[in-house]
Amino acid sequence: MEDLERYNELNKHISALETFFDVFHVVTNHNLLGELKSSSISYLIIEMGERLESIKKLSKETHEKLQDFKKTTGVIS
Numbered sequence: 001m002e003d004l005e006r007y008n009e010l011n012k013h014i015s016a017l018e019t020f021f022d023v024f025h026v027v028t029n030h031n032l033l034g035e036l037k038s039s040s041i042s043y044l045i046i047e048m049g050e051r052l053e054s055i056k057k058l059s060k061e062t063h064e065k066l067q068d069f070k071k072t073t074g075v076i077s
Contacts, residue, residue, distance in 0.1 A: 001061065010058050013051045020048050 001009070023044065027033055033041075069075070 013054045017051050
């Protein structure tokens with residue numbers, strides 16, 4: 001995956017997580033948690049978990065690519 005693609009993917013997943021947290025914020029501020037089906041809450045939590053796993057994977061790829069770049073250029077940190 002190219003750097004710009006990876007960056008765009010990371011931003012997409014982060015934006016989705018922000019949206020999920022916004023939904024939870026609205027629901028809790030209006031005391032609507034009891035109105036939601038447990039399956040809906042489970043779905044949101046599963047989706048958030050999948051997004052976090054994607055972010056972790058993309059972050060790891062970026063870290064590995066930077067480490068390879070450092071090795072090939074002789075950059076020491």
